[in-house]
Amino acid sequence: MSLQLERVGRKFAGKAAVQDVSFRAEPGEIIGLLGTSGCGKSTLLRAISGLDTEYDGVIEINDEKVDGIQKTTGFMFQEPRLLPWLNVLDNVTFGLEGNREEKQNKAGRYLQSVGLAGSEKLYPKQLSGGMAQRVAIARALATSPEILLLDEPFSALDAFTKMQLQDLLLEVWRSFQSTMVLVTHDVDEAAYLCDRIIVLRGQPGKVEREITISEPRPRERGSSEQAAYKAEILASLDLTTETA
Numbered sequence: 361m362s363l364q365l366e367r368v369g370r371k372f373a374g375k376a377a378v379q380d381v382s383f384r385a386e387p388g389e390i391i392g393l394l395g396t397s398g399c400g401k402s403t404l405l406r407a408i409s410g411l412d413t414e415y416d417g418v419i420e421i422n423d424e425k426v427d428g429i430q431k432t433t434g435f436m437f438q439e440p441r442l443l444p445w446l447n448v449l450d451n452v453t454f455g456l457e458g459n460r461e462e463k464q465n466k467a468g469r470y471l472q473s474v475g476l477a478g479s480e481k482l483y484p485k486q487l488s489g490g491m492a493q494r495v496a497i498a499r500a501l502a503t504s505p506e507i508l509l510l511d512e513p514f515s516a517l518d519a520f521t522k523m524q525l526q527d528l529l530l531e532v533w534r535s536f537q538s539t540m541v542l543v544t545h546d547v548d549e550a551a552y553l554c555d556r557i558i559v560l561r562g563q564p565g566k567v568e569r570e571i572t573i574s575e576p577r578p579r580e581r582g583s584s585e586q587a588a589y590k591a592e593i594l595a596s597l598d599l600t601t602e603t604a
């Protein structure tokens with residue numbers, strides 16, 4: 361599914377938070393929205409999601425204007441946002457269509473794909489942060505989204521869990537080929553996961569640069585190619601590896 365933004369802006373109480381943002385995501389691409397705090401990344405993601413329709417400019421998914429929440433769009437946030445009174449399986453079936461058995465079978469398959477087979481009956485308070493975020497990945501994917509919007513999905517996790525879940529996300533993305541838009545502060549994450557990075561800067565946030573990561577996958581963390589992309593991203597923000 362393709363996504364197109366043309367001169368998108370958003371004002372709050374007359375003050376611009378983002379301005380003139382244009383980019384295109386081709387079907388199956390992973391696009392990163394990266395920039396310093398307050399440059400409007402989450403604001404853009406809310407507009408793309410259809411949760412906020414008060415934006416200026418044009419947002420189109422498959423050439424149709426986004427004017428409300430789309431059934432084909434999935435979400436993942438920094439925190440897993442699980443319903444505490446439902447167990448893991450029911451958190452994933454919640455919101456799915458079909459009869460109970462179909463929903464449970466589907467949720468079970470996705471839980472298996474994120475390595476949580478056997479944890480279906482646990483409640484959110486019994487899960488580690490990483491497990492809870494795996495449930496959130498399964499829940500987001502079980503709706504078969506054609507566009508998956510991710511708002512700093514791994515930023516609250518420890519470094520090792522973060523890397524594991526980044527790889528898990530790439531693995532499931534390979535099977536489902538959703539188009540993804542990933543909001544991140546994390547330069548390593550952007551260089552490792554994305555096909556293209558839209559670097560936003562300023563207040564109001566504007567596109568500073570668009571960087572294509574042409575390194576084929578699987579990518580190697582710590583490779584010289586990754587280091588070069590990271591340096592390029594930081595340079596576009598007037599930062600260096602020493603300051604990051």
Ligand SMILES: Nc1ncnc2c1ncn2[C@@H]1O[C@H](COP(=O)(O)OP(=O)(O)OP(=O)(O)O)[C@@H](O)[C@H]1O
Nearest residue numbers: 372373377395396397398399400401402403404545
């Ligand atoms: N609902 C709102 N009402 C008023 N101002 C808002 C609202 N939402 C966002 N803003 C303002 O818009 C600007 C961009 O905020 P946004 O959360 O999109 O930035 P961000 O790049 O995602 O930041 P962070 O990386 O810190 O999460 C900020 O100045 C913020 O205060």
